[in-house]
Amino acid sequence: MRPLQYDGTHYSFMLPPHTxxxxxxxxxxRPSDVIGPFVDDRRYLGVLVAKIVFVSDSQSYEITSHVQTETLDGWYGAEGESCAWTNGNATLPLCEHMTQGRMGLLLLEVLAGGPYLLSYPQADVRLSQSA
Structure with a gap:
């Protein structure tokens, strides 16, 4: 899924019912490949995600699993208390009470991305529906 809207920091995605x-x-x-060998960070870094909000039927739910769960697939441990890096392919579970068969808008705040070996100006964040 491509974002509906992108303003430089915030991405918004429309999610189908029952997601x-x-x-x-x-x-x-890897920073060690892009910046140079003097940087000893060999993690594959995708994007640094801060606030995540799911909005449906005039209700909003803040999602914090990416900064609270150490074993969430595709996420590195939280950077501080409010953000975490992806590895470029990170799972984001949605609680059943959020979707309840309704469409919704997922809002992602991306604080950083790259540098990447390919020279594109933005992180080009997308969603892939898991279930």
């Missing part, structure tokens, strides 16, 4: 989880997909690269 249980999505994958946050972006390019990824």
């Amino acid at each position: 249980k989880s999505v994958r946050v997909v972006s390019r990824a690269s």
Whole structure:
């Protein structure tokens, strides 16, 4: 799914009814490969995600699983208390009470991305519906 809207920091995606989880997909690269060997960070970094909100039927739910769960597939441990890096293909579960068979809008705040080996100006974040 391509974003409905992107303003430089915030991405918005329309989710179909009964969506249980999505994958946050972006390019990824290792800082040691892009910046140089003097940077000893060999993780594949996709994008640094801060606030995530799901909006449906005039209700909004803040999603914090990406900064609270150490074992969430595709996420690295939280950077501080409010954001976490993806590895370029990260699972984001949605709680059943959020969707309840309704369409909704998923809002992602992306604080950083890259640098990447490919020279594109933005992170090009997309969602892939898991279930």
